Amino acid sequence: MAVSAQYFDGQSAKNQTVSVLEDGTNLRFSGDETPSTVWTISGLHAVDPPSPGQPYRLTHDDKPGARLIIRDGNFIATLVSRSSHLKGGYSKSDLSHIFGWVLGGLAVVAALGYITVALLPDRVAHMMPESWRNRVGKQMETSLVDNARACHSPAGDAALGSMIGALAEGTPELPPISVHVYDIPILNAFAVSGGNIILTRQLVETADAPDEVAGVLAHEIGHVFHRHPEAQLVRMEGVQILASVFTGSSGGDTLTSIAGLAALLQYSRKAENEADAYARETLTRASIDPIGLKHFFEKIVKLEGESKKVSGSFAALGNLFATHPGTEERIKEITPLPAGITAKPSLSDEQWKALKSICG
Amino acid sequence: MSESPNPSTPESLRFEYVPRPGLFKLTVINFLLGIITLTIYRFWGKTNVRKHIWSCVHINGEPLEYTGKGVELFKGALMVFGLFILPYVLATQGLKFVWGEGNPTIVGLQSLFALLIYLLWGFAVYKARKYQLSRTLWRGIRGTLVGSATTYSLTFFGSMLAKGFSLGWATPVMNTVLQEQIIGDMRFGDAAFKFKGRAGPLYPTYALCWLLSVGVVIGGLVFFSVEIYNWFGPELIAALNRVFHLENQPPPTDTDFWSVTSIFGALVGALISFMLLIPMLWAIYTAKEMRTFANYTRFDGAQFKLDATTGGIIWLAVVNLMLLVFTLGLAWPFVVQRNVRFLIDRLSLEGAIDVDRIQQSMAAIPTRGEGLADAFDIGGW
Numbered sequence: 001m002a003v004s005a006q007y008f009d010g011q012s013a014k015n016q017t018v019s020v021l022e023d024g025t026n027l028r029f030s031g032d033e034t035p036s037t038v039w040t041i042s043g044l045h046a047v048d049p050p051s052p053g054q055p056y057r058l059t060h061d062d063k064p065g066a067r068l069i070i071r072d073g074n075f076i077a078t079l080v081s082r083s084s085h086l087k088g089g090y091s092k093s094d095l096s097h098i099f100g101w102v103l104g105g106l107a108v109v110a111a112l113g114y115i116t117v118a119l120l121p122d123r124v125a126h127m128m129p130e131s132w133r134n135r136v137g138k139q140m141e142t143s144l145v146d147n148a149r150a151c152h153s154p155a156g157d158a159a160l161g162s163m164i165g166a167l168a169e170g171t172p173e174l175p176p177i178s179v180h181v182y183d184i185p186i187l188n189a190f191a192v193s194g195g196n197i198i199l200t201r202q203l204v205e206t207a208d209a210p211d212e213v214a215g216v217l218a219h220e221i222g223h224v225f226h227r228h229p230e231a232q233l234v235r236m237e238g239v240q241i242l243a244s245v246f247t248g249s250s251g252g253d254t255l256t257s258i259a260g261l262a263a264l265l266q267y268s269r270k271a272e273n274e275a276d277a278y279a280r281e282t283l284t285r286a287s288i289d290p291i292g293l294k295h296f297f298e299k300i301v302k303l304e305g306e307s308k309k310v311s312g313s314f315a316a317l318g319n320l321f322a323t324h325p326g327t328e329e330r331i332k333e334i335t336p337l338p339a340g341i342t343a344k345p346s347l348s349d350e351q352w353k354a355l356k357s358i359c360g
Numbered sequence: 361m362s363e364s365p366n367p368s369t370p371e372s373l374r375f376e377y378v379p380r381p382g383l384f385k386l387t388v389i390n391f392l393l394g395i396i397t398l399t400i401y402r403f404w405g406k407t408n409v410r411k412h413i414w415s416c417v418h419i420n421g422e423p424l425e426y427t428g429k430g431v432e433l434f435k436g437a438l439m440v441f442g443l444f445i446l447p448y449v450l451a452t453q454g455l456k457f458v459w460g461e462g463n464p465t466i467v468g469l470q471s472l473f474a475l476l477i478y479l480l481w482g483f484a485v486y487k488a489r490k491y492q493l494s495r496t497l498w499r500g501i502r503g504t505l506v507g508s509a510t511t512y513s514l515t516f517f518g519s520m521l522a523k524g525f526s527l528g529w530a531t532p533v534m535n536t537v538l539q540e541q542i543i544g545d546m547r548f549g550d551a552a553f554k555f556k557g558r559a560g561p562l563y564p565t566y567a568l569c570w571l572l573s574v575g576v577v578i579g580g581l582v583f584f585s586v587e588i589y590n591w592f593g594p595e596l597i598a599a600l601n602r603v604f605h606l607e608n609q610p611p612p613t614d615t616d617f618w619s620v621t622s623i624f625g626a627l628v629g630a631l632i633s634f635m636l637l638i639p640m641l642w643a644i645y646t647a648k649e650m651r652t653f654a655n656y657t658r659f660d661g662a663q664f665k666l667d668a669t670t671g672g673i674i675w676l677a678v679v680n681l682m683l684l685v686f687t688l689g690l691a692w693p694f695v696v697q698r699n700v701r702f703l704i705d706r707l708s709l710e711g712a713i714d715v716d717r718i719q720q721s722m723a724a725i726p727t728r729g730e731g732l733a734d735a736f737d738i739g740g741w
Contacts, residue, residue: 011719012717012718013501015422054380065500065720067499098431101430102397106400241453
């Protein structure tokens with residue numbers, strides 16, 4: 001049964017009244033001003049889904065600019081019930097297009113993310129000249145210690161110096177190291193950019209033997225050796241840039257920050273393992289008993305049960321206890337000196353006393 | 361083209377917003393797919409919302425059609441990302457690493473970039489409008505802008521300078537000039553829009569809003585300082601000193617905390633009411649400008665009329681704000697719908713137009729959409 005419809009040819013805004021017939025495979029229409037036209041139903045596209053009270057608009061592959069507008073409810077219902085591609089919404093090819101673009105976009109983001117997080121930081125960190133590393137390190141140190149008092153005593157400084165000397169011996173490729181003790185009431189040690197290592201007063205005072213401090217220092221020197229603080233800085237900067245550029249102006253920031261944070265944490269865990277391995281080697285080379293470090297770690301685990309304290313901002317640094325999962329495994333990895341190497345005390349009794357009382 | 365057998369008759373145009381169901385569903389789908397695709401789907405989401413809302417705008421019973429594609433917006437955003445944002449961010453962040461923060465060269469570079477954004481703002485507005493018009497069909501005929509985006513962006517930049525240097529007083533003139541330029545470039549098929557009128561009639565309203573705003577600010581400041589002094593006077597100064605541990609004062613008492621808290625409360629309250637009151641005042645001018653500009657606009661000889669009122673604009677803005685705040689921005693499709701509806705419900709065209717005579721324009725149509733406007737977060741409507 002023919003129904004009346006409107007036709008716009010895409011060339012003129014003229015409203016052409018046509019009469020439309022449908023036979024299951026083709027749509028035929030013609031009118032006073034419209035030559036007889038056949039549109040295959042398979043080539044039809046619905047401009048929008050059929051909706052009561054709204055005209056139903058069709059277009060065809062043969063003439064993408066033209067529009068056939070039908071208002072007869074029964075005609076629309078019959079047509080749509082037989083041809084599901086006329087229900088409006090995305091067609092299969094639309095969906096595969098969108099899927100392709102979105103996937104392509106995600107792939108680009110993933111590639112950029114991989115470069116930012118995995119490839120670049122280590123390289124950039126090793127290329128950074130001494131002067132930048134130091135400048136950035138000083139900034140980090142200042143903001144980290146937040147006006148806390150730097151502890152010094154001639155004998156204490158000398159004791160630290162001798163410990164560093166023993167640990168750094170035999171590794172000429174190690175960048176210059178400087179260690180500072182600060183009067184900070186938390187138990188921690190950090191390596192920041194430029195070979196600067198920070199020990200807290202509480203750490204020095206909690207240690208029961210010089211080997212424990214030596215073990216911690218060896219771990220932090222491991223961070224310095226691998227340029228972890230510098231690499232993590234580059235990584236954080238990169239993740240931030242990527243997140244801000246990628247999400248553009250509208251929303252999604254939280255989502256990408258979470259993804260970025262996960263990537264950062266993953267890398268600090270890897271850094272901890274590298275620093276642990278470095279500490280094991282160094283202690284063996286310097287004939288210092290690694291059991292000191294083991295004891296110290298165990299002490300920390302006990303304390304940690306009482307208070308959770310390492311805050312997020314420290315994650316950027318070569319933080320001694322960053323990324324808690326796996327502390328137990330890390331302890332297990334520490335083994336005594338190999339047979340044939342006799343442990344040497346890392347400090348004499350007087351030196352140890354001087355170091356313990358460096359903060360007065 | 362071919363001559364019609366019977367001469368067409370001019371018709372008068374009626375605008376109507378006929379809602380159809382489905383916007384809520386679109387909003388939910390956009391949100392979910394946005395999460396899955398790490399926000400990349402937003403370009404398709406925006407397109408679908410426009411398709412929906414455009415199809416609800418009926419002119420003489422014939423709905424508009426939005427023919428834009430998500431991928432066009434995506435490509436536009438990629439262009440801006442690659443050519444503009446990424447190089448800038450990499451350069452400034454890289455240099456920050458080399459030279460440290462606050463280095464004069466970096467500050468210079470950042471200022472230069474800010475200047476570039478101001479220069480390009482008008483360009484982005486023009487291009488976005490052009491894209492949207494070229495993707496808007498009515499009776500199978502699309503719109504477009506036929507002028508130069510560069511010319512418009514220079515005018516736009518000049519207008520920002522003029523507004524700034526004149527403490528706002530150049531606004532009516534500059535807005536009129538800008539509107540004349542963009543409406544004068546606007547086409548529907550081969551039929552042109554025209555904009556003609558002076559800024560003069562806008563000035564009494566502008567002066568009223570300007571003076572009222574200045575009055576509100578000065579009056580508010582005087583009122584609050586006098587009140588604060590009357591309430592507390594030297595007592596308050598002493599309490600502030602104690603609370604903030606200035607000059608070896610005795611420890612603060614509970615009353616001290618109360619008076620200091622209430623003062624800060626009053627100040628914050630005052631600030632918020634200024635922030636709401638002053639935009640509300642300016643709605644008087646906005647309504648006047650919208651009505652006047654509509655009157656100045658002609659399409660094929662017929663004259664537009666827009667029945668925008670101050671109260672209507674305030675209500676529109678307040679509800680939009682609430683919608684966005686309480687849904688954390690998720691309800692933006694409804695904000696677009698409300699804005700379009702506000703215009704369509706109040707818009708009329710006086711005079712008859714020979715629509716049948718209008719032919720499709722052969723002007724080239726843009727292939728990418730709105731990259732810059734998207735980056736600057738310029739709303740389409």
